[in-house]
Amino acid sequence: MSPAKPKAGKRAAASRFKQLRGQLAHHNQRYYVDDDPEISDTDYDDLLRELREIEDANPELQTPDSPTQRVGGRPLERFPQVTHAEPMLSLGNARDADELRAWAERVENRLKRFDISAREIRYVTEPKIDGLAISLTYEDGVMVRGATRGDGRIGEDVTQNLRTIKEIPLEIEEAPKMVEVRGEIYLPLADFARLNEQRAAAGEPTFANPRNSAAGSIRQLDPKMAASRPLSMWTYGIGARSGWEPASHSEILEWLRKRGFRVNPDVAQLAGVEEVEQRCLWWQDRRDELDFEIDGVVVKVDDRGLQRELGVAGREPRWAVAWKFPPTTATTTLNDVVWNVGRTGRMLPFAILEPVQVGGVTVSTATLHNEEDLERKDVRKGDEVVVMRAGDVIPQVVSPIIQRRRKGLRKPKPPKKCPVCETPTVKPGDGVWTICPNRTGCPGQVFQHVKHFRGAMDIEGLGEKNAARFLGEGLISDAADIYDLDAARIEKLDGFGATSAQALISEIERSKSQPFARVLYGLGIPGVGFVNAESLAEHFGSIDALLAAQPAEIEEAEGIGPILAEQIVEELSEERARELIERLRRAGLRLELDESERRTEGGPLEGKTIVLTGSLPELTREEATRMIKRAGGKVSSSVSRNTDHVVAGDSPGSKLAKAEELGVAVLDEAGLRKLAG
Numbered sequence: 061m062s063p064a065k066p067k068a069g070k071r072a073a074a075s076r077f078k079q080l081r082g083q084l085a086h087h088n089q090r091y092y093v094d095d096d097p098e099i100s101d102t103d104y105d106d107l108l109r110e111l112r113e114i115e116d117a118n119p120e121l122q123t124p125d126s127p128t129q130r131v132g133g134r135p136l137e138r139f140p141q142v143t144h145a146e147p148m149l150s151l152g153n154a155r156d157a158d159e160l161r162a163w164a165e166r167v168e169n170r171l172k173r174f175d176i177s178a179r180e181i182r183y184v185t186e187p188k189i190d191g192l193a194i195s196l197t198y199e200d201g202v203m204v205r206g207a208t209r210g211d212g213r214i215g216e217d218v219t220q221n222l223r224t225i226k227e228i229p230l231e232i233e234e235a236p237k238m239v240e241v242r243g244e245i246y247l248p249l250a251d252f253a254r255l256n257e258q259r260a261a262a263g264e265p266t267f268a269n270p271r272n273s274a275a276g277s278i279r280q281l282d283p284k285m286a287a288s289r290p291l292s293m294w295t296y297g298i299g300a301r302s303g304w305e306p307a308s309h310s311e312i313l314e315w316l317r318k319r320g321f322r323v324n325p326d327v328a329q330l331a332g333v334e335e336v337e338q339r340c341l342w343w344q345d346r347r348d349e350l351d352f353e354i355d356g357v358v359v360k361v362d363d364r365g366l367q368r369e370l371g372v373a374g375r376e377p378r379w380a381v382a383w384k385f386p387p388t389t390a391t392t393t394l395n396d397v398v399w400n401v402g403r404t405g406r407m408l409p410f411a412i413l414e415p416v417q418v419g420g421v422t423v424s425t426a427t428l429h430n431e432e433d434l435e436r437k438d439v440r441k442g443d444e445v446v447v448m449r450a451g452d453v454i455p456q457v458v459s460p461i462i463q464r465r466r467k468g469l470r471k472p473k474p475p476k477k478c479p480v481c482e483t484p485t486v487k488p489g490d491g492v493w494t495i496c497p498n499r500t501g502c503p504g505q506v507f508q509h510v511k512h513f514r515g516a517m518d519i520e521g522l523g524e525k526n527a528a529r530f531l532g533e534g535l536i537s538d539a540a541d542i543y544d545l546d547a548a549r550i551e552k553l554d555g556f557g558a559t560s561a562q563a564l565i566s567e568i569e570r571s572k573s574q575p576f577a578r579v580l581y582g583l584g585i586p587g588v589g590f591v592n593a594e595s596l597a598e599h600f601g602s603i604d605a606l607l608a609a610q611p612a613e614i615e616e617a618e619g620i621g622p623i624l625a626e627q628i629v630e631e632l633s634e635e636r637a638r639e640l641i642e643r644l645r646r647a648g649l650r651l652e653l654d655e656s657e658r659r660t661e662g663g664p665l666e667g668k669t670i671v672l673t674g675s676l677p678e679l680t681r682e683e684a685t686r687m688i689k690r691a692g693g694k695v696s697s698s699v700s701r702n703t704d705h706v707v708a709g710d711s712p713g714s715k716l717a718k719a720e721e722l723g724v725a726v727l728d729e730a731g732l733r734k735l736a737g
């Protein structure tokens with residue numbers, strides 16, 4: 061090889077390198093920030109691979125902000141400390157409207173000397189994300205450091221882990237020489253559920269809440285671990301910066317948006333405390349619909365000049381306050397720990413509590429989740445415990461209050477015999493679960509599975525009580541028997557008549573058209589919750605393809621790890637599971653994806669995101685969804701800047717208002733039909 065060649069090669073590599081960096085930055089922005097990718101994942105991966113190859117051959121080209129650096133480097137032994145250039149403050153609380161008004165009054169009084177009337181003070185309201193506060197430092201537009209909040213002054217340097225979060229721009233344009241960007245890292249709820257599902261299936265401890273899982277993930281010493289967690293970030297402010305004095309908080313948010321940071325689209329600028337209060341209540345109502353957790357609303361005075369005048373008291377700025385949602389936790393005494401058997405035979409502990417009011421409801425029992433969780437939390441009979449109740453979910457014991465523990469309290473142990481069928485329990489291998497090995501004969505397990513199955517198939521009228529009754533009367537002995545029930549027999553039971561029996565049979569008939577993912581979920585495979593079931597259904601398309609798959613192939617489905625993949629194969633190879641599947645098949649349940657559920661490539665709605673709101677004149681929501689998917693589109697539940705169309709029917713609600721606010725095109729049913737071809 062002549063000496064000139066490598067040089068020419070180098071030049072070509074450098075030029076291609078530059079091109080690739082530009083392209084990848086563009087596609088990252090389209091994908092992660094605009095939510096509107098232009099190329100397929102495979103094409104993106106090809107570009108990334110090519111860049112990696114060039115960097116491997118020419119290490120001098122690689123810089124810390126390269127897209128190749130997002131997937132983790134060397135594990136660290138501990139995190140170095142970082143002093144924030146400007147401290148990260150905390151927030152005072154307002155627990156209700158009175159406290160919010162009192163805060164606003166203090167703000168107004170302090171500002172009176174500037175002749176500013178209350179009406180003129182503008183506020184910005186933002187969701188208070190329940191995650192982990194982070195500060196990102198950019199120098200000359202390049203992210204050089206990312207740190208946790210720590211004590212507000214000194215945090216931990218978690219740069220490597222933050223680089224793995226694809227929504228954090230590694231490079232920004234038109235940046236001051238130095239700027240600290242502040243925001244919150246969080247794990248979306250669906251990913252949290254999936255992560256816990258996988259951890260439970262792998263016998264690993266589960267996370268108590270999304271906040272802990274985000275904090276745990278960002279403080280992983282091995283960036284590859286952090287990279288494997290789908291963390292996300294909302295930004296809401298800046299810290300120190302050189303040569304830039306924004307006039308308002310809104311200006312900062314706009315600046316962040318323009319540089320590709322995620323800023324929540326529902327952040328609003330408002331005049332007067334009444335509007336602020338309305339907005340706080342609006343967030344409170346929407347709380348359960350979001351795909352991330354919020355624990356309140358942050359209210360900030362918009363004008364930076366006024367912020368400066370108001371100043372900081374201790375560690376809390378006077379110009380901001382956190383409206384906290386009503387508490388969903390309470391403390392009470394744990395009177396007893398009792399055990400039940402789960403649908404896969406696991407012994408499941410639950411708490412008998414001294415009755416206590418939580419979120420407006422009296423709670424006297426709560427779940428302790430499972431054996432491993434009980435052990436990890438170290439909850440003991442007689443402890444004072446924190447109980448939490450949120451939305452419609454079952455109340456749960458969060459933790460004991462160790463400081464108040466009396467001497468001599470003992471750890472509860474799983475029972476030696478199954479509490480339902482009295483079969484001696486076993487703890488297989490080095491597993492963490494004590495189980496009842498009587499998988500098909502234990503009425504407790506059968507009942508739990510039937511209950512799970514009817515939930516999965518959404519069979520109304522087959523509630524817990526009726527399920528227990530049918531099992532008790534011998535009308536059914538497993539989930540598949542539901543499809544052999546006949547009206548004549550049900551009718552004879554006390555409390556049923558011809559009409560109610562027929563209604564139940566129709567409900568059961570109707571459930572046969574539930575999509576494949578629901579049936580798969582209903583099988584009750586350990587570790588396969590609804591999220592994983594959907595992923596498996598999408599990936600394999602039919603039960604037969606899944607039954608024929610090796611663990612390595614199952615691992616290719618989104619969100620399925622190696623241990624869970626093994627477990628799925630093991631479970632599905634059991635005679636019991638095969639028989640159940642065959643009986644469900646004979647009953648006419650859907651064991652493959654319907655063509656209409658598959659997204660069509662190259663359809664007229666390819667790459668378009670559509671939101672449905674209100675009731676349409678002819679199409680049901682499900683039919684409209686199918687129509688959109690068939691045309692290649694994606695249906696989303698909330699309106700954002702990335703929404704292409706909102707299809708509005710009668711009583712459309714806030715999504716329509718949002719679409720109008722953001723200038724998203726609004727269609728009616730006829731418009732949708734036209735677009736979908």
Ligand code: IVH
Binds near residue numbers: 188358
């Ligand atoms: S501003 C100027 N905005 O709440 C005050 N904080 O209690 C600095 N948080 O440590 C924070 N969402 O972790 C601000 N939209 C938001 C927030 C937010 C969540 C967290 C943040 C902070 C804590 C303060």
